[in-house]
Amino acid sequence: MSRERILRELSLLREGGQVTELVTNGRDYVIYRDVPTNGPRFGLPSTSDVIVPVPAGYPASPIDLAGLPQGSMLLPRTKGGQNNQGVVHVGGRTWQLASYHPHSNGGGPPWDQTKHGFHTYFDHLVSWLERLT
Amino acid sequence: MKLAREKGIVVRIGVLEAEQLKQLLFSRYPFDESATFARFGWRESPDALILTLAAVEPPQPGDLDEAAAHVVINEPYTLRMALTAEQNAFGIGVLHSHPRNCAPHPSSIDDDMDSYYAAYFGDFVPDRPYVSLIVSLIEEELVISGRIFWKNEWHAASHFAIEHTPCTTYGGEERTTSIPYDRIARLIAAFGEEAAARLSKATVAVIGAGGTGSIVIETLARAGVGKLILVDPDFVSESNLERLHGAVPDDAAEKRAKVEVARRHVLSINPQCEVDAYRGSLPHPDVVDAVVRADVALGCTDQQHSRLSLSDLSVRYLLPSIDCGVMLEGGGGNVTGQIVQIVRFLSHDPCALCREMISPDRLASELMDDEEKQRRQAAAQEALERGEDPNPYWIGAPQLNTVGYLTGVAGSMAAGYALGWLSGRFDPPFERIQLNLVAKYLDVQEVDHQRRSECSCSRSRGSADQGLGYALISAPPHWEKPTRVP
Numbered sequence: 040m041s042r043e044r045i046l047r048e049l050s051l052l053r054e055g056g057q058v059t060e061l062v063t064n065g066r067d068y069v070i071y072r073d074v075p076t077n078g079p080r081f082g083l084p085s086t087s088d089v090i091v092p093v094p095a096g097y098p099a100s101p102i103d104l105a106g107l108p109q110g111s112m113l114l115p116r117t118k119g120g121q122n123n124q125g126v127v128h129v130g131g132r133t134w135q136l137a138s139y140h141p142h143s144n145g146g147g148p149p150w151d152q153t154k155h156g157f158h159t160y161f162d163h164l165v166s167w168l169e170r171l172t
Numbered sequence: 173m174k175l176a177r178e179k180g181i182v183v184r185i186g187v188l189e190a191e192q193l194k195q196l197l198f199s200r201y202p203f204d205e206s207a208t209f210a211r212f213g214w215r216e217s218p219d220a221l222i223l224t225l226a227a228v229e230p231p232q233p234g235d236l237d238e239a240a241a242h243v244v245i246n247e248p249y250t251l252r253m254a255l256t257a258e259q260n261a262f263g264i265g266v267l268h269s270h271p272r273n274c275a276p277h278p279s280s281i282d283d284d285m286d287s288y289y290a291a292y293f294g295d296f297v298p299d300r301p302y303v304s305l306i307v308s309l310i311e312e313e314l315v316i317s318g319r320i321f322w323k324n325e326w327h328a329a330s331h332f333a334i335e336h337t338p339c340t341t342y343g344g345e346e347r348t349t350s351i352p353y354d355r356i357a358r359l360i361a362a363f364g365e366e367a368a369a370r371l372s373k374a375t376v377a378v379i380g381a382g383g384t385g386s387i388v389i390e391t392l393a394r395a396g397v398g399k400l401i402l403v404d405p406d407f408v409s410e411s412n413l414e415r416l417h418g419a420v421p422d423d424a425a426e427k428r429a430k431v432e433v434a435r436r437h438v439l440s441i442n443p444q445c446e447v448d449a450y451r452g453s454l455p456h457p458d459v460v461d462a463v464v465r466a467d468v469a470l471g472c473t474d475q476q477h478s479r480l481s482l483s484d485l486s487v488r489y490l491l492p493s494i495d496c497g498v499m500l501e502g503g504g505g506n507v508t509g510q511i512v513q514i515v516r517f518l519s520h521d522p523c524a525l526c527r528e529m530i531s532p533d534r535l536a537s538e539l540m541d542d543e544e545k546q547r548r549q550a551a552a553q554e555a556l557e558r559g560e561d562p563n564p565y566w567i568g569a570p571q572l573n574t575v576g577y578l579t580g581v582a583g584s585m586a587a588g589y590a591l592g593w594l595s596g597r598f599d600p601p602f603e604r605i606q607l608n609l610v611a612k613y614l615d616v617q618e619v620d621h622q623r624r625s626e627c628s629c630s631r632s633r634g635s636a637d638q639g640l641g642y643a644l645i646s647a648p649p650h651w652e653k654p655t656r657v658p
Contacts, residue, residue, distance in 0.1 A: 044640070095649070140564035144561055
């Protein structure tokens, strides 16, 4: 993991007011706090924390997947949320990863480490939680 | 001034900065001296400190006392450098010349200057190296001396490495000629004794000790290169024996590490050659520590992570590199193309990403741990069964075919260009070429790419560890720690 690069990317989000954390629990993860959702349309929360694993060899490998706190009512309504990609215990909480692959034919552009990072992945997360079904 | 010698101190300079320095420092030659400040990146390992010249900070009019024959730096210049350093992450260096044909031995005035500057800059930016270099032209040979104030001790620079430019380290480690001249008489006849002496003092890193790497290693050893740093994670298998120089069937049966076989082969050719062999891969930090001490590196693997890492090291650590690869097109008895590719990586060249040499899918799958690979392969299978696209989950990499004569051609060419750089006798006349052994006139193509302004390689030249935030790749945490083969 290029910790320096990730911290630089997260600092860009902080400048815009988005709170994030880089946490380690055997493997590294980024937790985005209070990401806005379209949940109120379904009587669900308007924000949610989201977890994203740091890929091996980052930034050489694309950022992939996204997870919500296990049991979140938002999860079944997200794209890929019904396709469980694993459960992780990070930051004192249990998270479930969804099959969300924006940079791998999942709706976003192909991964380009010169343009993309954890700062741009935030846009995909907002989009993911906006398009609840 | 007492100098500590327990650390190997390597100072690396890019060819563009070297040219700029020659213009600045020899501007008052042959009798008068000149000087400039510069900023340096660095990387510290347990037994070495690598310094990289990240940028020259040339003097402005009035910064130097032009009336004095020796160097007198006026205070505004010094203060400007200290304040600039507070705004960046780099160490500060001062470089000055001695008159033509005068040894770059520090004078008592130089001692006073360095003592003053080390303390002065240490007050502004503590915990950074202060670098003092003296440069001279002696019988047209570039000779450099250096000392570095680091962690409250003075260290002597043990080696200077300028991108594809020979230079002599004044007072540095002198490796005696490691191969009898009779054995390299034809090489000496072609390139001269001076070239042979340069090769004997050179250190070359070879990444990959397979088919291509083994011929590179053998060629360098036979040419009398003084030290080889060999890196490969694999063990010899039966299918390697068709192209692995130095390997015998027993090596496959015993599953010996490829670097162990390569080391044995080198020492059988030249027992005086110093060989450091690592079973591991780039960009593991331990392997990086070893490789960045080399004068030149050669990339001889078909692994995407290795190729990208070498490209990254060439930019951030000013390590001149040559990457070579081969590809057999077709198969099943119908071979349509036999491709050799040679790529030059200098610090100002486009990186492997800018040159579109990297397959993102192959790269990502190389870096995953086994558990993730299995999970993704299973998810891809499930997606197929649902009638969905499996590619978001897993894209398998095809097995690349190759044969020994093809790896031999590629490796020999790459080793030849490395010898040209090290001896100062010739350069590759291209940045990247491909040739097809079964096409008319070999169908030689020069592939030209430009650096992309948004790419990290445009912002991290010579930044060393201070540019880690711009690294193109990092070592996955699940990788084993490399082992050094005794």
